[in-house]
Amino acid sequence: MAKRGYVYILVNPAFTGFVKIGKTINDPEDRARQLSVGSGVPAPYAVAWDALVNDCDYVERLIHQQLTEFRSRKDREFFATPLKTAIAVASTIAAPFSCEAEDVSVLTLAAPEQDEVIGRPKRIRREGPEELIEVAEDCRVDRAEAPPDGNSKTIARLGYEILMEHPYKYTEREFYYELHAVRRNRPDLKFESYNIKRAPVVKVHGWGIHRDMNGKLALVAIESPRYKELQATIKTTKAYRTNKAP
Incomplete structure (x- = not known):
């Protein structure tokens, strides 16, 4: 069954030249914090891009397939590609599966307790040019x-x-x-x-x-x-x- 959730791109200053592309049914910021606590991680991860989609497993698989030539290892989610390239590929693939249009009111009106509902976006998008x-x-x-x-x-x-x-x-x-x-x-x-x-x-x-x-x-x-x-x-x-x- 299709699983609603996020696909995301994480960056880490300790892993220059690589991005991590994955999925989660929770908030990507929480996932970044979770990954940052390991003893083998010298610096915290940061969310560079994310999208709420109606089938995060499938969308993640499509993104990984598109970027397969840049993958560091088949059993890892790290890709040796410029962040701008990764975002361009991921956003294009994710767009047809996006759930964010139906949740516009949640972006600005959600009460704090509603933020804990799985799949609800917490952040208002794009504030200005990169x-x-x-x-x-x-x-x-x-x-x-x-x-x-x-x-x-x-x-x-x-x-x-x-x-x-x-x-x-x-x-x-x-x-x-x-x-x-x-x-x-x-x-x-x-x-x-x-x-x-x-x-x-x-x-x-x-x-x-x-x-x-x-x-x-x-x-x-x-x-x-x-x-x-x-x-x-x-x-x-x-x-x-x-x-x-x-």
Whole structure:
């Protein structure tokens, strides 16, 4: 029998060049967290794409067949293909089986307790265009580095920890709220005036910031193949310079 559920694509900064394509009858975010707790997983998974379909077993099988030449092993769900390619293939295959059109009201009106119902989507789709915030032109490092840590954490360190621990969880405004209101206890600040291009991690410490199709943010090391791939395939914007241009 056809089984309603999600097909998803996960990414992990520890497994550069690979995507994980699978299925679940629960929320993909829960599945990502479940997979991230294993001792053999050095960094957490993040949901890069998902779709609610009326037969997740069948749709997953079709996607795997289409991408079979990129599969790392027959008994594994990892594929050595660019994320953009995987999303394009998966979204095309999933479209005829989509259940999301019938659940539009759920996306915006569902009460919290309804989120636990199997198959109900939790997230409103696409908030803005996909984008890479490139490292500032006057950044002095050519490899990404962690901002210095200490007893009193700097804004740079706090921002780095938030995005490293929770890739593709926060939008720009949500990120600044978590950074300043929650972790710095400064709810008085006007978050609408902030701009991610001013973040120290992207101006000083060699990290690009990828904004995905849902507006969620993740760090990408300047020296990584992923950074170069994003530069070549999506919209790019330079971070603000630390010093004024001569």
